[in-house]
Every structure is written in structure tokens, then in C-alpha cells.
Amino acid sequence: MILISKYIVPKGYIGITLFPFVFLKSKDLKGDKVLLNHEKIHLRQQLELLIIPFYVVYMFEFLMRLIQYRNWHLAYKNVSFEREAYANEKDFEYLGSRPFFKFRTYF
Template sequence: MRPLFLISSKLPANAMAIFPFIILKNKALKVDKVLINHERIHFKQQLELLIIPFYILYLLNYLINLIRYKNHYLAYFNILFEKEAYHFDDDLSYLTHRKVFAWIRFAKKNA
């Protein structure tokens, strides 16, 4: 699936995946293959959880991490979905062989 791009200079991050859109901070980021792959990994996660449950689990995981680490950045980087996306974002062929619910294996690394 080809992503639909939106540009928002007010975005607090360089990019964000909200199915079916990848929102970018600026147009030049469209050519950043690693960044786009990271967001496409989030698309797969969102689709396998039927979109809304993904956002609920994402937020719950962030809040639990925030209590655990008492730090926004540590909480964010330890979200299971982010761990998978960051781990594989530079593997541009990852999505061709990714297993369903692959993010679950990162729960073991969180404990």
C-alpha cells in the first residue's frame, strides 16, 4: 500500500502514521526511506490491531512507561510498537517478511 502524505509544519515529530496517512513535518522528508519505512511498520501494526485498538494499546503502553520511567523520552522509546519500528526501520525489506504481531516479541525485552 502506498501511503498518503500530509504535510504539517506544526507536527511535534518529524513524522507520524495515522492510517492511511503519513504526516510529515516538511515535504523534504518524503525521500527519507528509513523514516517512511518506520511509519509503514506502524501502518502494519495499526492494521493488524484494526486501527482503534492500536491507539488504545499505544497510549496505555506509553502511560505505563511514563509511570515506570518518569521520563517522556524513555516512555516513548520503550513503547512496544516503537521498539519494533526503530529496530527494523533501516531494514527496507522488513515488511516483506514481517510476521503478524511481531511487536509482541518486544514485550519480553520490556520486562
């Protein structure tokens, strides 16, 4: 379900996925197919890891990347979940061919 909220989406971002919702900063972003595909990839990742463990792993990896890069943006871009979503956001067939339990290297 897609919801619009400029208050839930953090400053500097245009969307965030909090299972089962995708929050967008403005309603005109509902037409951005690449953004929506990116967020759908996150929905699959969250479901695959049973939601709460996804957030635990995401935050742990983000903190490790922040220590590694000492830069918020670089840390965010290098979280494995974000790398997968950015690498495949323009492939609208990706979720159809992606195995449900995709094993990945976190670090």
C-alpha cells in the same frame, strides 16, 4: 498516503502515522527512506490491530512507560510499537518478511 503538515506533527517529532496517512513536518522528509519505512511499520501495526485498538494499547503502554521511567522520551522509545519500528527501520525488506499477525510482548 503521505501528507505534509507542521501543525499535525507534534513538537519535537518529524512524522506521525494516523491510519491511513503519514504526516511529515516538511516536504524534504519525503526523501528520507528510513523515516518512511519506520512509519510504514506503524501503518502495518495499526492495520494489524484494527486501528482503534492500536491507539488504545499504544496510549496505555505509553502511560505505563511514563510512570515507569518518569521521562517522556524514554517512555516513547520504550513503547513496544516504537521498539519494533526503530529496530527495523533500516531493513527495507522487513515488512515483506514480517508475518501479518506478529505476536509481541507488550510489558
